[in-house]
Amino acid sequence: MLSRTAADLYWMSRYLERAENLARMMDVSYSLSLMPQAGQGNGLEELAMPLLITGTQEAYLQRHGALHAENMPHFFALDEQNPASIYNCLASARANAHAVRGRITTDMWENINTSWLDMRHIAAQGLGKYGISRFCEWVKERSHLFRGATVGTIMRGDAYRFIRLGTFIECADNTLRLLDARYELLGEEVDTIDDRSAHAYYQWSALLRALSSFEAFADIYRGSPRAGKVAELLLLRPEVPRSLRTCLEEIDRILSSLPGDNGRPAQRLAAELVAGVRYITIEEVLQQGLHDSITRQIEHLHSLSNAIHSAYLEAA
Known part of the structure; x- marks a missing residue:
């Protein structure tokens, strides 16, 4: 193509x-x-x-x-x-x-x-x-x-693969930015008992609904949404369609199916990012700092987007 x-x-x-x-x-x-x-x-x-x-x-x-x-x-x-x-x-x-x-x-x-x-x-x-x-x-x-x-x-050819590739790159970036914005807006509430306040409940519930994940949260965790549980759902759960892990796994699968050797840098980076979210726990993410972790993931996703552009979307 x-x-x-x-x-x-x-x-x-x-x-x-x-x-x-x-x-x-x-x-x-x-x-x-x-x-x-x-x-x-x-x-x-x-x-x-x-x-x-x-x-x-x-x-x-x-x-x-x-x-x-x-x-x-x-x-x-x-x-x-x-x-x-x-x-x-x-x-x-x-x-x-x-x-x-x-x-x-x-x-x-x-x-x-x-x-x-x-x-x-x-x-x-x-x-x-x-x-x-x-x-x-x-x-x-x-x-x-x-x-x-x-x-x-x-037809399930290269056209379909590039269409889906763009969708998952954009979806992953959006999930990260929305989660980070809500976390930053709540400020110190996420580290205190006020994380169970009405204000926090409406904020986290609104975020979950914005990402069509409210029902998924209720099925997996039950109870009221809290910072750690919401972050785990949207970053690490493979069952959630708009989670970071789901998007990265789909990107990795699509890149692996594209022919040619010029895409190896993008394929390698995608595999590394998938491993990073597949084998980490939410406790480790929170220990590193949720905002810092999300910022790094956004930067990694930007690097992956650039690698995809260099490998497939630039004229030789």
């Missing part, structure tokens, strides 16, 4: 997964901003959390000057001038899909093209009329439909 084609497929899936993940961030922050536990500022700090996680708060402040309950959701979701908005993620995904129209199925193309046309209609309508929660659910639904069309219709 040509590197350009592989890159378009890879980034098509990354942008679609990113749009879904951004919607998950936005949905949980909006829901928590309506809670009494949101504190002072009418929930503005909670609404600004997606900007902090994605590193776009400075760009927002340059445009708007101050945090505003209506401007922040629009900037994050529908702003055409914000390169990191959900709107531009879907635009980029559609452009990549168009470039490889002959390598994806009709069902996949029609899904992503329809999503883009609907997005333009929603953007013209505005979040105020459409509704923030409704918009977030729509983004997640469109992503799920595309994933179902992909799994159900495309």
Whole structure:
């Protein structure tokens, strides 16, 4: 497969997964901003959390000057001038899909093209009329439909592998950033009995729901969510679809199935990262410091993404 084609497929899936993940961030922050536990500022700090996680708060402040309950959701979701908005993620995904129209199925193309046309209609309508929660659910639904069309219709060749590779890279990065943001937001509460407070309960529960892992937590641990248990679920449990371990194992499996020797550095790094989460305990992670551990994992994932790009997505 040509590197350009592989890159378009890879980034098509990354942008679609990113749009879904951004919607998950936005949905949980909006829901928590309506809670009494949101504190002072009418929930503005909670609404600004997606900007902090994605590193776009400075760009927002340059445009708007101050945090505003209506401007922040629009900037994050529908702003055409914000390169990191959900709107531009879907635009980029559609452009990549168009470039490889002959390598994806009709069902996949029609899904992503329809999503883009609907997005333009929603953007013209505005979040105020459409509704923030409704918009977030729509983004997640469109992503799920595309994933179902992909799994159900495309031949299991290199195109499928690069699509899934982009999905799991993006998913792993999102899980790490969301977990780290919630852990940092709770601050000292995670080390005290207040970890069982109502505030902590809503924060951890919201995180689990954002990652579609609330039911999994209830099945495995029961009881109220606590920092250590939530971290173990989202970092180390192989049964959880969006956990770091699951994503890394899938990435390792996909890379091992790709032909050629130029991918060995990426394959070796993926195998090392899988071993790192497969043979460590949550007690060891917490002893090292959860924030420091997550920061290292994000850096490792970035290195793996660069290795994949050098091996497969750059023109020779």
